[in-house]
Amino acid sequence: MGTGLIGTLVSLVVGGTVAAVSVVGVVSSQTSAPSTSPGDSQAPAASVIDYGSN
């Protein structure tokens, strides 16, 4: 009984925390500027488009 209650409480706390972190993370990542913006078509173009960068 006691251990069952502890298990449930631990589940609720951990589950709630992970769910909150997930939701906050997804929402904030979608509402903030992307870390790497796509090229600005109005900006001066690079001489040759790079395949990527290290």
Place this chain on the structure above:
Amino acid sequence: MTVDPGPASSPGAVATPAVPRRTALLLDALAVLVAVVLLGPALLPGLVLSYDMVWLPDLPVTQAGWGLVDGAPRAVPSDQVVALLDELVGGVVLQKAVLLGSLVAVGSGAHRVVRTAPAGVRAAAVVLATWNPYVVERLLLGHWTMLLAYAVLPWLHVAGRRAARGRPLPAGWLLLLPIGSLSGSAGVATALAAVLLVGVVGRAGPRRWALLVAALAAANAPWVVAGLAAPGSEPPTAAAARTAAEVFAARGPDGVPAPVAVLGLGGIWNTDVVPASLAGPWAWAWAAAVVGLLVVASRAVAGGPPVRERVAVLGLAAAGLGLGLLTWCWPAASAAVALAVPGGGLLRDGSRLAGLALPALLVGAATAAARATGATRATRAARARGARGDRRGVVLAPALVWVLPLLPVAALPDAALGVQQRLEAVAVPDDLARAADALADDDVPGAVVVLPFATYRAPAWNGGRPVLDPTPRALGASGREVVAADDLYVDGRRLPGEDVRARAVLAALALPDADARTDALLRLGVSHVVVDRGPDVADAPTELVPGLRAKPLLTTDGWDVRRLEGRAAPPLASTGRVVVLAGAWGAFAVLVAAGGLGALRGAVVSALRRNRRAHR
């Protein structure tokens, strides 16, 4: 002492309790949901063009698509398969089907690998297989053929387990091999996986090994033969191979060591496609989770996978993750392989095969679930006897299991909605098709060169996102050979391509005056040029888009089509090459047909069985 329970007691074995069909369907629905949330705007009308992912509304069937190319056959057989299939459903629908289908397939297969685990663990397997650094980075870099190879992994695993229990391989399993081998790297990954998951896990006998080897040879024949038969492919110099090995070696974003990134299923060479969340502590969390699951996968447990299976999946993970670590710590080795072995350059992108760790991660999850289930049972039994019992059973309370599916999302939140809208569907301008029509309508024979003679673009109509220039593929609809640039630039460092004809064009364009340049191009068989007028290439160096003696045929907002003044040299015929390529494609087609017929037969038999059961 641990006891190997043998295949009969492995997850998915006959002896294990049957899993309700409704649960499987719910988990399949979860796989769809996760894939839709991940792809987001990529599923809207239009095409997604990102780095190496170049799709068109109607990709033409071309000679280059068959493998009649001078450089490395990077898009063989993928381009031709797409060109043939988009005749049925169109490129837009086909691309959605491939992107969504590959992610749904891997999630759907993943929960079948851990089918005897608690539903929460199975749901976590779905999310982990779909929502992880490997999938996100490869999606952004446009490696959709690698995602298909990744998607067939759990299905090969399930097939191997079935064979291990003495049952026949699932109907249509052969179809997994060509689906997973639509490019060179994908073919290597699928071949490794098929050997270990179907051959070793499935305890193949001599006949099945022979069938497996023959099927893998057929699945990979188009790109292997095209590469070996390419007459105009020049091996890299030692310096170029070394530079490429350094550039494409696995690495981490700022602040994350490369081994950590690789062990976390990331480590892609192009840090532009690494989500921001992987540049911090979450990268370490991913690495810890992956290593933890691999360690658990190596441990025997009653009711867990047998030793043969564990060795096979850990071997596969070691190959995938080990390659990434090797390219990071010893780039000279991958440079040496690229120099010494034809096609060895496939292995220089160190983290490309990191997805091969998936079966081991799933086995780790299954093993952990079996261990926890055993502990819980022991606790209950002890309590029933009035004893205190093993408290480990309490730690993994049933409700806590439902937290597991959220963990990958919490650790990679910016993957949602097309990785922060970086995967977005766009409309490809109609002017490209008009340019191809103008070339087709002109009766002067010869090849086409696209200027500026550079490999990548960042078109305004694609939101400024970098992509391999789609113009050469679109112009293939004209029926003309298109000579495309194949030099790559990474951080401004030039990596020379292999196509000797492209190199000759580059040399011709560098000549000092328009007449000399035009005559040199004509001698190379070039009769037309198409000049890209997009703002992204407005500042391209003049040697990549120099003046030529040419007559305009068509001028649009995006592209100009011009015919060179003079007669282009006729192309060289190569009948022998056509014959060997026809043989390779024939083998590929036979494999697809055999797999397709097998899948169809299996579907019919299964439907008849269900029907019979329903009428009982």
